[in-house]
Amino acid sequence: MDKQKQAIALTQELLANDFSGVMGRNExxxxxxxxxxxxxxxxxDLEKLWNILYRIDVNEHEVKALFAGSDxxxxxxxLANLIYKRAEQKALTRLQYRS
Numbered sequence: 001m002d003k004q005k006q007a008i009a010l011t012q013e014l015l016a017n018d019f020s021g022v023m024g025r026n027e028x029x030x031x032x033x034x035x036x037x038x039x040x041x042x043x044x045d046l047e048k049l050w051n052i053l054y055r056i057d058v059n060e061h062e063v064k065a066l067f068a069g070s071d072x073x074x075x076x077x078x079l080a081n082l083i084y085k086r087a088e089q090k091a092l093t094r095l096q097y098r099s
Contacts, residue, residue: 012024015084019033057086
């Protein structure tokens with residue numbers, strides 16, 4: 001498996017710890033599924049979302065900037081991007097030190 005596919009697979013694995021339904025074959029599909037999960041959390045379980053963001057260690061300033069917008073449909077894609085980027089960073093670091 002090439003490095004890119006390994007990174008996507010490991011990123012998805014890391015995200016599955018907090019978002020069980022997030023599956024996809026590529027970055028766009030994973031972000032789309034993640035966005036749907038985030039909309040549900042924004043609407044129904046904000047406390048759980050904050051705990052996940054803290055555990056994943058997403059940049060607090062970027063999250064606060066996203067929450068300046070008030071609509072879940074606007075916030076969710078931005079959060080999905082931040083969460084994916086952070087999980088991808090962790091995956092790439094793990095792959096780097098695994099070799």
